[in-house]
Amino acid sequence: MRWPIIGNTLMIPLINVAQFYKDLGKKLGSKIMYLEALGQSILVINDIMITQDLLKKQSTTYSNHPDIPMLADVVGHRTFFAFMPYGNEWRAHRRLFTQHFSEKNLPRIEQKSLEFVRKGLLANFLEYPEDFYHHIRNWIGGLSTSMTYGLPVQRRNDPLIHFAEHALGGSAAAASPGRFWVNVIPWLKYVPDWMPGAGFKRLGKSIRKELVQLREEPLSSGASDDSEITAMRQYRLYRRALRNFVINPTLILKIAMLNKPLSKSLEKEIDSVVGPDRLPDFSDIPHLKYLYAAIKESLRWNPVLPTSVPRLASEDDEYMGYFIPKGTVVMSNIYAILHDEENFPDPGKFDPERFLKDGILRDDVIDPESVATFGFGRRICPGSHIALVNLYIAAASILHLFDLLPPLGADGRPIEPKAIFSSDSGGFEPPKFDCRIIPRKGKDVHALLKEYMGTEPVGLGRGLRVGDDFVVFVSTSAISSKISYQMMNLDSRQ
Numbered sequence: 091m092r093w094p095i096i097g098n099t100l101m102i103p104l105i106n107v108a109q110f111y112k113d114l115g116k117k118l119g120s121k122i123m124y125l126e127a128l129g130q131s132i133l134v135i136n137d138i139m140i141t142q143d144l145l146k147k148q149s150t151t152y153s154n155h156p157d158i159p160m161l162a163d164v165v166g167h168r169t170f171f172a173f174m175p176y177g178n179e180w181r182a183h184r185r186l187f188t189q190h191f192s193e194k195n196l197p198r199i200e201q202k203s204l205e206f207v208r209k210g211l212l213a214n215f216l217e218y219p220e221d222f223y224h225h226i227r228n229w230i231g232g233l234s235t236s237m238t239y240g241l242p243v244q245r246r247n248d249p250l251i252h253f254a255e256h257a258l259g260g261s262a263a264a265a266s267p268g269r270f271w272v273n274v275i276p277w278l279k280y281v282p283d284w285m286p287g288a289g290f291k292r293l294g295k296s297i298r299k300e301l302v303q304l305r306e307e308p309l310s311s312g313a314s315d316d317s318e319i320t321a322m323r324q325y326r327l328y329r330r331a332l333r334n335f336v337i338n339p340t341l342i343l344k345i346a347m348l349n350k351p352l353s354k355s356l357e358k359e360i361d362s363v364v365g366p367d368r369l370p371d372f373s374d375i376p377h378l379k380y381l382y383a384a385i386k387e388s389l390r391w392n393p394v395l396p397t398s399v400p401r402l403a404s405e406d407d408e409y410m411g412y413f414i415p416k417g418t419v420v421m422s423n424i425y426a427i428l429h430d431e432e433n434f435p436d437p438g439k440f441d442p443e444r445f446l447k448d449g450i451l452r453d454d455v456i457d458p459e460s461v462a463t464f465g466f467g468r469r470i471c472p473g474s475h476i477a478l479v480n481l482y483i484a485a486a487s488i489l490h491l492f493d494l495l496p497p498l499g500a501d502g503r504p505i506e507p508k509a510i511f512s513s514d515s516g517g518f519e520p521p522k523f524d525c526r527i528i529p530r531k532g533k534d535v536h537a538l539l540k541e542y543m544g545t546e547p548v549g550l551g552r553g554l555r556v557g558d559d560f561v562v563f564v565s566t567s568a569i570s571s572k573i574s575y576q577m578m579n580l581d582s583r584q
């Protein structure tokens with residue numbers, strides 16, 4: 091038996107695909123959908139149980155990824171960890187990665203995070219609040235550079251971080267759905283470079299050059315010559331400023347600005363735990379239950395990878411009596427799962443209270459941190475604890491020291507922000523917004539940050555040495571291929 095093939099797949103939009111599939115599932119009264127587009131079978135899952143049945147319980151069949159021709163063949167970049175085929179090379183990467191990211195390294199990672207949050211983020215928020223977007227990027231990019239290569243970074247406008255953003259932006263574009271015809275018609279990769287219309291091939295070459303430079307340059311500019319770095323090179327793991335990772339702090343700023351009562355509750359909790367005379371540290375985090383709930387809700391409300399990374403069925407399979415052919419692209423709709431009314435009533439509402447009962451975290455609600463936001467089965471995100479550590483300490487520190495307010499219009503009145511989010515290349519993010527960041531009244535923010543102000547680079551001294559706790563930030567921003575085969579946006583394709 092086969093699932094019914096639905097609709098004209100070419101009508102599927104380029105952006106907000108997760109929402110589209112959620113709505114389509116509702117219309118069809120089904121949480122699993124089977125589509126065919128240009129000969130490609132696609133299975134879309136909007137349900138947590140079905141996703142776990144397939145991606146977790148049958149992970150041998152569903153741990154592979156489909157190829158993205160623009161990235162894999164034209165750019166020639168087959169070493170993105172998150173896109174690698176399931177096999178020995180992926181296993182070696184994953185083993186190396188988890189070895190260095192293991193929980194036992196958390197104390198050192200926390201120490202590094204604290205340094206970067208205080209010197210690289212809070213000090214900049216105080217001195218140059220209008221550049222807050224840039225500070226978030228420099229903080230995350232700087233942290234990953236320092237942790238991976240042991241290199242110090244400039245507090246603001248670090249050139250390597252700018253370059254990393256540019257180079258990785260290129261690869262994210264290569265993987266983005268519908269940007270390139272070759273992702274729709276794979277044989278176009280054989281078109282010679284000189285042919286009219288083969289601009290995508292020349293672009294691919296320049297992206298590859300930048301990616302190689304990005305990988306090698308920090309190593310030639312004074313990174314620790316630890317032998318394990320050489321091992322990392324051989325395994326071709328890349329450090330990068332994770333675009334997805336940046337989105338979450340941005341989201342938190344926006345939420346805090348949108349929701350005054352929420353930020354007041356968070357501030358009250360932080361004040362009662364931390365008091366006015368010091369900065370929050372990691373020992374405070376377990377006492378900040380409301381902050382826990384708010385971060386869980388931000389990971390649920392707008393999961394940054396709404397349709398995760400697509401998988402590929404490596405064998406013929408059968409589920410609930412239906413046939414799933416080998417080669418089917420399987421898409422787990424994380425957004426639909428975390429917006430399932432059966433588990434999260436009124437899912438569009440940002441409501442941290444859904445995770446709390448009498449001030450205590452509930453254990454009878456699906457926890458986005460451990461169940462869906464970071465993926466499923468053998469390819470679940472191996473960096474989730476690093477992401478969470480940084481989210482908690484950054485959010486606690488910002489809310490402790492600053493008020494986040496809407497910008498003022500020409501008439502001097504606040505322009506109330508809107509809760510608009512979109513996902514074009516796979517990540518859910520708020521469009522650029524303005525925000526006034528001012529020191530909180532009743533706190534001597536200058537005194538609290540005094541020892542962290544300055545111009546010297548951040549991350550001086552020994553980096554996190556490989557063998558102890560070496561952190562590699564690997565691309566996840568290019569995880570946006572989804573079902574590029576079926577997406578037709580003629581205007582924006584090259």
Ligand code: HEM
Nearest residue numbers: 171172335395399464465466469470471473476477564566
């Ligand atoms: C809020 C931040 C983050 C989110 C929401 C996120 C989410 C995800 C998701 C959904 C996947 C795909 C999982 C699947 O296929 O089931 C993934 C994969 C991955 N993530 Fe993350 N991630 C985040 C931060 C990080 C960080 C900080 C690191 C590195 C330290 C990282 C490293 C990776 C890697 C290496 C993979 C590929 C794993 C594989 O294919 O085996 N991520 N992430």
